[in-house]
Amino acid sequence: MMARILVVDDEKSIRLTLCEFLKNDGFIADSAPDAVVACGMIAEKDYDVVITDIIMPRISGMDLLSTIRKTSKTLQIIIMTGEPSVDTAIQSVQNGANDYITKPISKEVLLKATRNAVNIKRLSDEKTALEEKNKFYQKQLEELVALRTQSLQKAMQGIIYLLTSVVETRxxxxxxxxxxxxxxxxxxxxxxxxxxxxxxxxxxxxxxxxxxxxxxxxxxxxxxxxxxxxxxxxxxxxxxxxxxxxxxxxxxxxxxxxxxxxxxxxxxxxxxxxxxxxxxxxxxxxxxxxxxxxxxxxxxxxxxxxxxxxxxxxxxxxxxxxxxxxxxxxxxxxxxxxxxxxxxxxxxxxxxx
Ligand SMILES: [Fe+2]
CATH class of the missing domain: 1.10.3210.10 (Hypothetical protein af1432)
Incomplete structure (x- = not known):
């Protein structure tokens, strides 16, 4: 299945360029001009990666980050910073970003970061699915053991009562x-x-x-x-x-x-x-x-x-x-x-x- 990427940036030219790069590399790429629109799209579609600018009108990239993290731990988020500032990068990672890239964004850097993020998303999705499956099997097994134990106890109980009455008949x-x-x-x-x-x-x-x-x-x-x-x-x-x-x-x-x-x-x-x-x-x-x-x-x-x-x-x-x-x-x-x-x-x- 093709990976779905969402690019969030208030500059139209950047949105168009990045989406073009991504589509040419085989991704499905959508874009949003701000965080509010982005949140609406994320609620509707299953994205694998969100690539977002930090400084945007209305809601910042940092706030978008925190909002996404409240509902999803595995959606990969790549932050785009205006200048190579270590402070911004650290802060974004602390807020739950998975990676960051600096503007101006080169095609190679974008694709490398995106492919990497998609891989991580796939792996963590698989892990979650496996864990849920395991939990399900474990629960089923526990229920089965409890049921069997109960019926064994019941059988044992019946035998004990039977023995009691056998002696007392005699x-x-x-x-x-x-x-x-x-x-x-x-x-x-x-x-x-x-x-x-x-x-x-x-x-x-x-x-x-x-x-x-x-x-x-x-x-x-x-x-x-x-x-x-x-x-x-x-x-x-x-x-x-x-x-x-x-x-x-x-x-x-x-x-x-x-x-x-x-x-x-x-x-x-x-x-x-x-x-x-x-x-x-x-x-x-x-x-x-x-x-x-x-x-x-x-x-x-x-x-x-x-x-x-x-x-x-x-x-x-x-x-x-x-x-x-x-x-x-x-x-x-x-x-x-x-x-x-x-x-x-x-x-x-x-x-x-
Ligand atoms: Fe006795």
């Missing part, structure tokens, strides 16, 4: 137990001022912490009345089974660890590992307390619900004996000071993908 006496434990665990984690990611991870772990029960015979899980010691031992296996299942599922290690440890006790009297508090992960300490409180507050076939105060008294009297004192304090404060009520709703779960 162990009907504890319907809703995992959801309530998950929500209470998340509330305790929040009370302990753990970060949002941990809060949501603890919730997720709570939702599936008894997943290992799926490997225990249904007759034992649904047996009314007291269990024999052998049956008790079989139930205890669920922590290890849950851990094994999660390990194979390629979920974050922390999920499996917390499930493995959810029946341990502060002083090492729990099962299956018999580890002490210092060897537990934070998520387990929270889960243990939430599990006990929720279980005590719920009805069981062999006993009625024990009530909030009984549950809180139980964990308080065993603070730093069976349970982490810090977690006990957070949990009791949650119920007593913040008015927390056991929450049976499915919340959005989060698993780091």
């Amino acid at each position: 162990d009907p006496y504890t319907a809703g137990h995992q959801l309530r434990v998950g929500n209470l665990s998340a509330a305790i984690a929040k009370k302990l001022q753990l970060n949002q990611e941990t809060v949501e991870l603890v919730r997720t772990i709570g939702y599936i912490h008894d997943i290992g029960k799926i490997s225990i015979p249904a007759e034992i899980l649904s047996k009314p009345g007291k269990l024999t010691s052998l049956e008790m031992e079989m139930i205890k296996i669920h922590a290890l089974k849950g851990y094994e299942m999660i390990s194979k599922a390629n979920l974050p290690d922390i999920v499996g660890q917390a499930i493995y440890q959810h029946h341990e006790r502060h002083n090492g009297s729990g099962y299956p590992l018999g580890i002490k508090d210092k060897d537990m992960i934070t998520e387990s300490r929270i889960l243990i307390v939430a599990d006990v409180v929720e279980a005590m507050m719920s009805h069981r076939p062999y006993r009625p619900a024990l009530g909030l105060e009984t549950a809180l008294a139980e964990i308080e009297s065993n603070a730093d004996i069976l349970f982490s004192g810090q977690v006990v304090a957070a949990c009791t404060s949650l119920f007593r000071n913040d008015g927390y009520v056991i929450d049976n709703d499915e919340k959005i779960v989060h698993i780091p993908l």
